[in-house]
Amino acid sequence: MAKQDSKAHRARADRLQGQTGALATAATAAMEEKLPWFRGLSAQDRSWIGLVAQSGITAFVDWFRDPEEHSSMPTRIFGSAPREFTRVISLHQTVDLVRTTIEMMETAIDDLLPPDDVPAVQQAMQRYAREVAFAAATVYAQAAEMRGAWDARLEALVVDSVIRGEADDSVRSRASALGWTGAAGTTGSAEVAVVVGRAPAAEGNANVADAVRHAAREAGADALCAIQGDRLVVVLGGVGKPVEIVQRLAHWFGPGPIVVGPVVKDLMAAVTSARAAVAGLRAVPAWPGAPRPVQADELLPERSLSGDGHARRQLATEVYGPLTMGEGVLLDTVSAYLDSGGSIEATARAMFIHANTVRYRLKRVADLTGYQPLNPRDAFTLRVALALGRLLNPEPGNTVL
Known part of the structure; x- marks a missing residue:
């Protein structure tokens, strides 16, 4: 059968x-x-x-x-x-x-x-x-x-090119293939900022890039992400206020500080942001009380002390330089104020001027430099800026190099 x-x-x-x-x-x-x-x-x-x-x-x-x-x-x-x-x-x-x-x-x-x-x-x-x-x-x-493995390698290559200052049209094309639009996000800005922090532990970093990209997209930004050794690097696009976005991404980083580089106009100029962020991550241990995340420009004095020449020039040009204009009275006033231990009355006596004149001049210092001498942290930045400015340009009133 x-x-x-x-x-x-x-x-x-x-x-x-x-x-x-x-x-x-x-x-x-x-x-x-x-x-x-x-x-x-x-x-x-x-x-x-x-x-x-x-x-x-x-x-x-x-x-x-x-x-x-x-x-x-x-x-x-x-x-x-x-x-x-x-x-x-x-x-x-x-x-x-x-x-x-x-x-x-x-x-x-x-x-x-x-x-x-x-x-x-x-x-x-x-x-x-x-x-x-x-x-x-x-x-x-x-x-x-x-495709996921290929995209991960391509993304790491793009991020490495940004860090190394080798971003060109080919890098922009590769970023576009990864979904980078280069267009303005919900913030109305097409600008770029580089963020650097410690990488998560090995058992937690398998899907960190996907998670960071997803969280950034929900915040209205583009993101490229790569783990380089013990650090996690994120390139954010379409960001006007990157710190607000990074606060939503912070838990994907490992323990320790997160440094946000300055906002630049596009991916081609992102090396400036990357350089500042990397230098900031190296210098941030000198400021134990630094917020998380912290902007690289908030770390200018620590970066200067750690050997960052760009930070030194920025402090000398943007902080010390404006104070040397005119007859240098603002420079003299803020110097006397810092030397007197932050006492307005002692500064007024040392300069033979009224205390209100000191207050007015210190307000002018804050308006010109963005740093408030009465704030201890800002006073530290001003002191470092004055020291660097005098080293680079000992003649008040001259152009700071």
């Missing part, structure tokens, strides 16, 4: 194999009729999909003939399609293709096969379709994994 059943099954498989050409033609016609997006594909793309459909039908016949010998057949039917297949159509569209092909076959076999063959073939098709669906999901998962 088993021998007769086996013989009948082989005969049924032979009859099914004889109809593979007609089934493949009917499958393509069904796609044309039922799937509008299929009609919109190029001739080459449609030929790829038709090839996959024909391969699937042929593989089904082989599997139907001997499921044990061809048990891996459902997972191999996508091998006939080029790698670009997963970029041409989505996983959802692939499921539509499988569904359309199966529905077509269920209808077509009623006319192409004897009635006694139909129930066995239909039952086998349902099982086979499930295996094909799992195979399709595997193909797309592998493609996504490969």
